[in-house]
Amino acid sequence: MTTLVERLGEHYRQTPEQVAIHCLTGDSAESITYRSLLDSAASAARDLIALGLQAGDVVIIIQPHGGDLISGFFGVLLCGAVPSILAFPSEKLDPQRYARSLAALMNVTQPTALITNQVFEGEAGDVLSESGSSLRILLSEEFSTGKQYDLMSLPGVDLTPDDVALLQHSSGTTGLQKGVALSHRSILTHIERYAEEVRMDTQDVVVSWLPLYHDMGLIAGFLMPVLLGATLVLTSPLEWVRAPYRLMQAVSRYGGTHSWLPNFAFNFCAQKIRERDLEGVDLSSWRAVINCSEPMRLESHAQFIKRFAPYGLCEESLGSCYAMAENVFAVTQSTVAVPVNIDWIDRQAFREQHIAQSADQAADSIAVLSAGRPLPKTMIRIIDETWNEVPERVVGEIALKSETLMTAYYRRDDLTKNAFHDGWYLSGDLGYLAKGELYITGRKKEIIIVGGKNIYPQDLEALASEVQGIHPGRIVAFGLFNEQLGTEEVAVVAEEEVEEPGLRTQLAEAVRQMINQGSDIAVRHVRVVPRGWVIKTSSGKLARDANRQKFINTFLMEREGCPPLEEDAGA
Amino acid sequence: MTQASEIRSRIQNEIADFIAQEILQKAARKLSFEEPLISSGLIDSFHLVDLALFVEKTFNVRIDDTELRASMFDTVQELAGLILERMQGEAG
Numbered sequence: 051m052t053t054l055v056e057r058l059g060e061h062y063r064q065t066p067e068q069v070a071i072h073c074l075t076g077d078s079a080e081s082i083t084y085r086s087l088l089d090s091a092a093s094a095a096r097d098l099i100a101l102g103l104q105a106g107d108v109v110i111i112i113q114p115h116g117g118d119l120i121s122g123f124f125g126v127l128l129c130g131a132v133p134s135i136l137a138f139p140s141e142k143l144d145p146q147r148y149a150r151s152l153a154a155l156m157n158v159t160q161p162t163a164l165i166t167n168q169v170f171e172g173e174a175g176d177v178l179s180e181s182g183s184s185l186r187i188l189l190s191e192e193f194s195t196g197k198q199y200d201l202m203s204l205p206g207v208d209l210t211p212d213d214v215a216l217l218q219h220s221s222g223t224t225g226l227q228k229g230v231a232l233s234h235r236s237i238l239t240h241i242e243r244y245a246e247e248v249r250m251d252t253q254d255v256v257v258s259w260l261p262l263y264h265d266m267g268l269i270a271g272f273l274m275p276v277l278l279g280a281t282l283v284l285t286s287p288l289e290w291v292r293a294p295y296r297l298m299q300a301v302s303r304y305g306g307t308h309s310w311l312p313n314f315a316f317n318f319c320a321q322k323i324r325e326r327d328l329e330g331v332d333l334s335s336w337r338a339v340i341n342c343s344e345p346m347r348l349e350s351h352a353q354f355i356k357r358f359a360p361y362g363l364c365e366e367s368l369g370s371c372y373a374m375a376e377n378v379f380a381v382t383q384s385t386v387a388v389p390v391n392i393d394w395i396d397r398q399a400f401r402e403q404h405i406a407q408s409a410d411q412a413a414d415s416i417a418v419l420s421a422g423r424p425l426p427k428t429m430i431r432i433i434d435e436t437w438n439e440v441p442e443r444v445v446g447e448i449a450l451k452s453e454t455l456m457t458a459y460y461r462r463d464d465l466t467k468n469a470f471h472d473g474w475y476l477s478g479d480l481g482y483l484a485k486g487e488l489y490i491t492g493r494k495k496e497i498i499i500v501g502g503k504n505i506y507p508q509d510l511e512a513l514a515s516e517v518q519g520i521h522p523g524r525i526v527a528f529g530l531f532n533e534q535l536g537t538e539e540v541a542v543v544a545e546e547e548v549e550e551p552g553l554r555t556q557l558a559e560a561v562r563q564m565i566n567q568g569s570d571i572a573v574r575h576v577r578v579v580p581r582g583w584v585i586k587t588s589s590g591k592l593a594r595d596a597n598r599q600k601f602i603n604t605f606l607m608e609r610e611g612c613p614p615l616e617e618d619a620g621a
Numbered sequence: 622m623t624q625a626s627e628i629r630s631r632i633q634n635e636i637a638d639f640i641a642q643e644i645l646q647k648a649a650r651k652l653s654f655e656e657p658l659i660s661s662g663l664i665d666s667f668h669l670v671d672l673a674l675f676v677e678k679t680f681n682v683r684i685d686d687t688e689l690r691a692s693m694f695d696t697v698q699e700l701a702g703l704i705l706e707r708m709q710g711e712a713g
Binding site: 076140142143222234288289291293314318322324370501535562563566567571572574 | 665686689691
């Protein structure tokens with residue numbers, strides 16, 4: 051067993067001129083060889099060491115997509131320090147507010163340094179220095195260039211497999227954020243095992259637009275190809291969302307073989323690409339297009355195949371996966387080159403008894419896509435409220451054990467304790483097992499997943515409570531699945547402080563603006579309601595599902611289409 | 622001149638209606654022509670492409686994907702200006 055640094059060193063020595071990453075920005079492509087990748091990383095490492103960074107220190111990286119992000123990340127690793135990539139604030143997000151929201155995370159994680167660029171530093175540097183007085187800030191514009199360093203002289207070579215390699219953070223801001231610390235051993239073990247599952251080798255080409263602050267982007271769409279010696283073609287979420295056709299063009303141009311996409315991306319690509327942007331595109335090399343990180347829908351796969359089959363995409367190329375940062379990445383994976391199993395189940399039995407009873411394909415049946423089988427050395431158990439294992443086809447919480455499972459949330463013993471029971475990690479997701487395959491049906495944990503991005507409703511509620519005229523503590527945020535988009539939309543219901551029906555629309559707009567500019571998502575539905583509307587439990591806690599159901603009954607009854615699975619699950 | 626301002630106002634109304642109905646899905650919402658759209662997050666990134674496709678289909682001018690940002694246009698008024706410029710450019 052080796053470390054990430056040793057593995058990179060092998061590529062550096064053995065195949066220095068091989069392109070590790072084609073980094074795409076607009077119409078230009080920068081081809082980064084292993085030599086240039088590690089030379090620039092070593093250079094960044096020298097700068098970090100000069101700044102006083104030591105092995106084991108945590109370094110937060112807030113950078114836009116591109117070469118600087120990549121060399122900063124590997125530079126930290128070469129120092130023997132622990133990188134953690136966070137999202138770069140989007141155009142609409144207030145940088146000062148974003149910086150303030152990092153304070154809680156900084157308190158827990160206690161990073162030594164921050165790598166960012168002049169733009170973000172200029173807008174939020176004052177807030178950042180306040181929130182962590184000892185935080186050293188390194189600007190990527192000031193990275194030294196052009197000098198050659200001996201990799202072997204850097205502290206990263208002294209790491210051992212059980213040292214922490216990196217931290218993956220969840221995006222919460224109101225005390226909910228937690229970092230998953232992953233060791234070199236876990237990452238390398240996982241990558242080797244998962245590569246076998248998806249039949250990836252050094253000849254393959256991963257095409258990804260996924261953000262690197264998320265496990266799917268960081269592991270499957272970045273570290274796996276780079277560490278294995280496959281080729282990575284990398285673009286950014288910001289570019290892809292404005293020009294989804296670039297994904298298809300990149301697959302065609304570079305002979306892409308593997309991609310991972312959240313469910314909504316299947317709908318998005320199918321619906322929003324012009325015919326002329328697909329001229330000459332050939333997708334026949336794309337043999338694993340894997341749906342992961344939010345509820346997977348048959349309809350999304352169907353749309354995608356229909357749209358891209360004329361360009362050479364095969365139906366059996368579509369795959370599915372269930373993954374989480376806590377397990378490095380994948381927990382289950384469908385078989386590559388075999389169509390994903392579709393399980394038709396009886397709607398009523400599912401809704402009323404939480405049983406996935408096999409049914410014929412009919413209007414009152416639900417199609418559930420298989421997430422595949424557990425990876426080798428991964429055990430899955432479906433459990434009830436009292437942690438007892440339930441029989442096949444009974445819906446319960448998904449618990450798991452594996453060789454690569456994290457042992458703790460970084461410096462969050464409180465959260466770690468609640469996350470495990472008897473050595474089993476409690477995922478907070480709901481599903482069932484049938485013939486050895488896992489089917490995901492909903493979730494128990496309070497998270498909204500928008501386009502593959504996890505959002506804590508508490509963060510949105512805290513933002514809404516800042517609006518004058520809204521009654522703090524009487525706000526509820528939840529997700530509503532939108533079949534057309536293939537993902538959840540966010541709804542917020544807030545009680546007014548003073549009965550004033552004429553002001554409700556205006557207040558709702560203020561809440562919308564507060565959330566849109568204070569968070570990473572755009573809220574779809576906002577309703578300001580009279581006092582007493584929001585349902586709380588007898589212990590005074592918000593009952594999100596009850597409120598969601600009330601919202602649907604009150605405001606959305608005219609909504610068309612069949613009731614989505616997430617709402618059915620209602621657990 | 623009147624004709625030019627009529628065209629501008631027609632374009633602005635069509636864009637505002639499209640955003641209210643198709644993107645915000647609130648037909649009753651009256652969008653001001655000066656209201657920030659992108660920098661405010663009113664139009665999220667998922668829907669920028671919809672706006673570009675609509676403009677292309679309706680006015681027959683192309684907004685490039687690199688132009689889908691607040692620094693290019695952030696209000697209905699600015700977008701209408703961009704469209705008019707392109708229409709005249711193509712006509713000339």
